[in-house]
Amino acid sequence: MAQTDIVLVSLGSTTGLRAADDEFAGALRRAGATVEMARAEPPPEGLRTLALVDLAWAYAARKALLAAGDARAVVYSTTTAGLLATTPAAVRFDALSAVNRPGRHGIWQRPVERRQLQQAPLVLPWSEQSMEGAPEDARERAIVVPVPVAGSGAPAATRDVAAVTYAASPEKKGLDRVLRAFAAVRREGEDLLVAGADPEVLPTLPDGVRSVGRLPRDEYRALLRRARVFVTAPRREDYGIAQLEALADGCRLVTTPAPGPYAALPIARELDPRYVAEDDAGLARAIRAALDDDGERYAAAAYEALAPFAPAAVDALVAERVLPLLLR
Structure with a gap:
């Protein structure tokens, strides 16, 4: 059996994140890559702090990756998904713990995330604003890949x-x-x-x-x-x-x-x-x-x-810039 090109480790903690991961995997496949989605299982509810919640999600993501097949490259979707990673890998994210986990909420996540970004061979923020809080050297390896957005159909005859x-x-x-x-x-x-x-x-x-x-x-x-x-x-x-x-x-x-x-x-x-x-x-x-x-x-x-944000524009970006760097 041929080796998979990319394993996408999907945290999927919200509906929006799951949809964004599906879109990104689709763009990679349309560019010619084989992609396996490694989806983290939601941790138990009732965890009392964000630090503990993130640890549980990071463990679930690591478990999902270990269950996936071997691949030429790994992409973590969100920095949280890769907080327990043992090998540097590409990371895709909408926001960083550096800014959305202040004080005790991110007491362990922020320094681990910083090392993760410094070691990542490729950094894939959703927007320029997503890089707020990132170490300066990570910006040199960053390509902004937005979530594709398009109209869903013809407007209604009357906006009622x-x-x-x-x-x-x-x-x-x-x-x-x-x-x-x-x-x-x-x-x-x-x-x-x-x-x-x-x-x-x-x-x-x-x-x-x-x-x-x-x-x-x-x-x-x-x-x-x-x-x-x-x-x-x-x-x-x-x-x-x-x-x-x-x-x-x-x-x-x-x-x-x-x-x-x-x-x-x-x-x-x-x-x-x-x-x-x-x-x-x-x-x-x-x-x-x-x-x-x-x-x-x-x-x-x-x-x-x-x-x-048009799907065709995002597909072109992934095919021409992102995929060659992931598989080099």
Whole structure:
């Protein structure tokens, strides 16, 4: 049996990470590589600290790699997946422990991650912002490979949904701020739909707001094609794939700035700075302005801004630059 080219060690601790790993593996395969996905099994729930949670995930990732076949190259998806690695390997990530595990939360992860990045033959951040906190020498071996994003289909004939928000983690995504701002400017007949979270974990929703729960991916993207506005107020954003998908499906993006490598934020500022709000009062004004805007310019500009994220562009990058370095 021929040796596999690449084992991709997938932490897969969130839906977004799993989808991103599938996309990256697909790009490698389209470039001609054979790829085996080594998926970590989720550790037990109830671990009390992030330091312990990360240790459990790192152990699960190491176990998944040991169960995989031999390969010419290994890519760890997230630095956490490679924290217990015994051999330097390429690493792909959306954010680093150096910035999202402050203080005691990353007491052991940060120094191990730093050594990992210094030794990695290839560093594959999702965005330029993802390199925040990385050692300087790692930047010399970095190639930004975004998660591909494209429109999911033709826009609905009528955008009959006023606004959508995604609240897989209500606190982190700032759902409370979104609800207050929307309530302040909502007009009769305008609804905000909350996706990505089970209704039982949500607070009591005010008039004009309803939960649609965890929709299948195709149904969720169809909902975006019906929506005029996508609104979010994250307290931290490690990438912002939901925001990028909303832009790709023609929504106007209303957001607040947030710490973290928020790839959609500079795009939002460029498209229309009125829709990037600094506080709750500004968020309400931004929602109202976006709801009242019925022009076509925004969607056309968003399409151009997302050109580097297009699947064909990402495939070309992987084939021409990434794969040759992985297999050299």
